[in-house]
Amino acid sequence: MHAHELAEKIYRLFAALRDTRPLVHVVTNFVVMNQTANALLALGASPMMSWAGDDAAYMSGVSDALCINIGTPVPERISVMKSLMSLAGETEKPVVLDPVGAGAGQFRTDIARELCAFAPAKIIRGNPSEICALAAGHLSTKGVDSGISPEQARAILTGHGRPDRNADALPNGASALLASASALVVSGKTDMVLGQGKMVKIANGSELMGAVTGTGCMLSAICAAFYAVAENGFDAAVAGVAVTGIAGELAAARVVGPGFFLPHFIDRLYALREADIHQYLRAQVHCF
Ligand SMILES: Nc1ncnc2c1ncn2[C@@H]1O[C@H](COP(=O)(O)OP(=O)(O)O)[C@@H](O)[C@H]1O
Ligand SMILES: Cc1ncsc1CCOP(=O)(O)O
Numbered sequence: 001m002h003a004h005e006l007a008e009k010i011y012r013l014f015a016a017l018r019d020t021r022p023l024v025h026v027v028t029n030f031v032v033m034n035q036t037a038n039a040l041l042a043l044g045a046s047p048m049m050s051w052a053g054d055d056a057a058y059m060s061g062v063s064d065a066l067c068i069n070i071g072t073p074v075p076e077r078i079s080v081m082k083s084l085m086s087l088a089g090e091t092e093k094p095v096v097l098d099p100v101g102a103g104a105g106q107f108r109t110d111i112a113r114e115l116c117a118f119a120p121a122k123i124i125r126g127n128p129s130e131i132c133a134l135a136a137g138h139l140s141t142k143g144v145d146s147g148i149s150p151e152q153a154r155a156i157l158t159g160h161g162r163p164d165r166n167a168d169a170l171p172n173g174a175s176a177l178l179a180s181a182s183a184l185v186v187s188g189k190t191d192m193v194l195g196q197g198k199m200v201k202i203a204n205g206s207e208l209m210g211a212v213t214g215t216g217c218m219l220s221a222i223c224a225a226f227y228a229v230a231e232n233g234f235d236a237a238v239a240g241v242a243v244t245g246i247a248g249e250l251a252a253a254r255v256v257g258p259g260f261f262l263p264h265f266i267d268r269l270y271a272l273r274e275a276d277i278h279q280y281l282r283a284q285v286h287c288f
């Protein structure tokens with residue numbers, strides 16, 4: 001697929017999202033709740049940040065997509081997450097799982113692994129360490145941050161260095177995790193979206209995005225909004241990653257540091273136009 005066709009496809013999803021204004025139910029951490037809701041609103045979706053167990057059945061019935069984020073886990077919230085993901089699996093509701101801090105201690109890694117078993121058509125979006133912890137048992141997460149680069153993650157996921165593996169072949173370590181998902185997103189300087197037999201690399205974004213908390217969490221919620229209007233998780237993940245990266249890049253061009261990055265990012269999501277996607281998208285499509 002040519003870059004122009006991919007940009008066109010992403011724009012179609014973006015336009016559909018703005019037309020339909022999907023209701024995205026987000027159960028996320030205490031750190032990023034407000035900025036995630038604002039990012040979804042700016043994008044054109046309708047956020048609902050609720051984690052009450054008593055609300056779960058109703059929210060499951062009315063929402064168009066679900067985003068589950070384990071950043072600040074407490075037992076009651078984890079059990080609501082399981083119920084919501086289980087209901088979403090039954091009704092084939094689009095789900096994104098953000099395994100914040102997977103690989104940083106047994107507690108979080110176990111929670112993330114357990115949640116991976118629910119809602120088989122979900123997108124799993126994490127930074128390189130989080131995805132490698134789940135896919136390959138590679139423990140390198142520092143708190144909520146990645147201890148490895150996307151390139152190192154690609155090497156770990158493909159089984160690089162093993163004599164029976166070609167480093168450019170199907171991501172091997174990712175395949176078992178991918179069996180429990182419709183797409184995996186490994187974010188970072190270059191984002192990788194992995195699906196069955198295909199991968200898209202997107203090189204948008206800015207270093208500043210690593211200096212502001214919650215950019216990954218917002219990316220996951222944005223992928224959930226796109227999943228509500230996409231035919232599959234892979235296309236939704238590509239669109240979510242591209243739009244987040246382009247808005248981040250444009251926002252970073254206007255600021256000198258992280259302090260004002262966030263409001264500019266929200267503004268750029270709000271003001272994003274078709275021409276921006278065509279002009280700024282830096283993506284490569286690989287098929288295996
Ligand atoms: N060095 C970087 N250059 C460009 N974009 C980046 C960089 N670091 C992070 N990003 C972007 O920030 C967002 C969050 O990614 P990441 O920092 O990997 O997630 P998390 O916040 O969960 O650790 C993604 O959109 C990613 O593309
Ligand atoms: C700092 C922090 N601590 C617990 S959750 C959280 C936010 C993590 O956000 P992100 O994964 O998007 O950087």
Ligand SMILES: [Mg+2]
Nearest residue numbers: 100127216217
């Ligand atoms: Mg994160």
